[in-house]
Amino acid sequence: MRLLIVGSLDGQIGAASQIAMSRGAKVSQVNDIEMALSSLRSGKGADMAMIDVNLPISSFVESLANERINLPIIACGVNTDATAAANAIRAGAKEFLPLPPDPELIAAVLEAVAQENTNLVFKDPAMQAAVSLAEQIAPSTASVLINGETGTGKEVMASFLHAKSSRSDKPFVCVNCAAIPENLLESELFGHEKGAFTGAVARRIGKFEEANGGTLLLDEISEMDIQLQAKLLRAIQERVIDRVGGTKPVPVDIRILATSNRDLAEAVREKTFREDLLFRLNVVTLKIPPLRxxxxxxxxxxxxxxxxxxxxxxxxxxxxxxxxxxxxxxxxxxxxxxxxxxxxxxxxxxxxxxxxxxxxILMPDGTSIPEASPAQAAPAAAAMPGTGLPAGTPADTVDASIPLVGRTVADVEKDLILNTLEHCLGNRTHAANILGISIRTLRNKLKLYSDDGVAIPTPGSNQRASI
Incomplete structure (x- = not known):
């Protein structure tokens, strides 16, 4: 946990720093916003900033946004009235802390930020298997590819891997490759020199250098432009980076973790992802199962x-x-x-x-969650194709010969695959998970059916079309 304190805080800085450090935080302090920005540009980094409520917080928030620095801000002050605290929140601060500092209050804020990305909550054996593998590989220096659907907790797993590694006392830096425009991502990763491009008002240390000695997480790496992937591959292989506008390479020592909600092997076949980069990233692949x-x-x-x-x-x-x-x-x-x-x-x-x-228990639009879900109907269709009977119906009560006799195994398998794909609205990954087969096997089957003139459910729809 890296804490940046901005401002003098009327002499309370010493007490606040001591409390934070006693709770395991690494604390640095600057006097004003310009010094804070300079510190962040230099690659020292921070996980949270505590700023004097009397400083221009809105200006600080705007500057951070302009330079694409993602940093939660906590405003604090001595003898501050409610209006000043409310204004600080409106300006972009996440919380307000009164001073003199209360040890438990500061501890709660630090723990909330620190635990937000490291708390693994699980009970299911499927998740236990993933966590056990993570614990086994965490001490190594190997690159890890974390694969899973959106919202499954890939970034939380990455934080867990870092916390369990030998680099846990060094920086953990995350870059969301999907959230940064292509023309800015290179600068975000590798940094830039002053004047390297329009808007480069000062030298900026990139995430590779900021993470030096620690761990760099490339979140949703499948969204990275393929041309930039070549520069990333060189950085991983040679452990050096080139700042945009720089004249000499900069050595770095980091462990790479990457996440993706897509099948990168499929992206390689589609020529949107480099195969040599995939080999570098997935020394170990850690798959997080969906919640269902x-x-x-x-x-x-x-x-x-x-x-x-x-x-x-x-x-x-x-x-x-x-x-x-x-x-x-x-x-x-x-x-x-x-x-x-x-x-x-x-x-x-x-x-x-x-x-x-x-x-x-409501949906986002205020409607109630349905009493029966499509997710429960799918296993029934898969377990007993063509019977129309619910899952769990005793086998000895079913005359399975009525719908199945006279049909080949291949025909039954085809119906099962196509019906499951329809249920998943054409999502190949979801269908493969339900069927218990690989995405490659599913795609091969679908190609065979399509070659025979069979209409295939299209992605995002349960309607069939020729492919």
Whole structure:
């Protein structure tokens, strides 16, 4: 945890620093906003800034945004009235802390930031297998590719790997490759010299140098332009980078972690991702299963988010009723853990009475979660194709010969694959997971069917079309 304190804080700086350091934070202090920006540009980095409420916070927030520096800001001050605190929040600060510092209050803020990206909550055996593999490979220096659907917790897993590694006392730096425009991502990664391009008002140290000695996470790396991938490959292979506009290479020592919600092998076939870069990145591939494939985690995560948002909003903790829990368990959670978190935040705010009831478990548009979900219907169709009977129907009560006799195994398999793909709205990855086959096997099957003139469900639709 790296804490940057901006301002003198009327002599309270020493006490605040000591409390933060006693809680494990690495503290640096500057007197004003320009010095803070200079420190951040130089590659020292920070995970959070505490700033004097009397400094121009809005200007600081604007400068950070212009230079694409993502940094949570906590405003603080001595004998500050409510208006100043409210203005600080409106200017972009996440919280306000009164001074003199209260040790427990500062500790709570630091822990909230530190734990936001490292708290792994799980109970399901499927997730336990992923965590066990992560613990096994964490001490190594090998690159790791973390694969999983959006919202499954890939960045949390990356933080966990860093925390368990021999580099845990060094920086952990994250770059979201999907959120930064292509023409700016090179500068974000490798830095730039003053005047290298329009808007380069000062030298800026990139994320590679900022992470030196520690870990660099390339989040959603599949979104990186293929031309920039060549420069990334060189940086990983040779452990040197070139700043934009620079004249000499800069050595770096980092461990690379990367995440993707796409099948990078498929991206290689589509020529949008370099195969040699994929080989460099996935020394170990760590796959995080979607939430619907680890049902035991739903209750554990719901309890965790219930407590988190009850504490955050100053609301007495209410137990989740059995009926509410059943509604959570039947939802397919297409948005995975992130969707469940938002649902529980809403439930904490909307719940009335002494417990969180099913009426508080709502979709984002305010509608209720359906009593029966499509996710539950799919296994039924897969288990008993053509019978029309629900999952779990005893085998000895089914006259399976009626729909199946006279049909070949290949025909039954084809119907199963196509029906499952229709259920998944053409999503090949989801269908392969349900069917228990690889995405490559699924695509090969679909190609055979298409070559035979069979219409195939298209992505985003349950309608079939020739491909």
């Amino acid at each position: 494939e680890r049902p035991a985690d739903i209750e554990a995560l719901a309890d965790y988010f219930n407590k988190k948002y009850s504490d955050m909003n100053g609301i007495a903790l209410k137990p989740i009723s059995e009926a509410a829990l059943n509604k959570l368990k039947i939802n397919p959670w297409q948005g995975n853990v992130r969707e469940l978190e938002n649902t529980m935040h809403r439930a904490v705010l909307l719940a009335q009475g002494t417990e969180i009831g099913p009426e508080a």
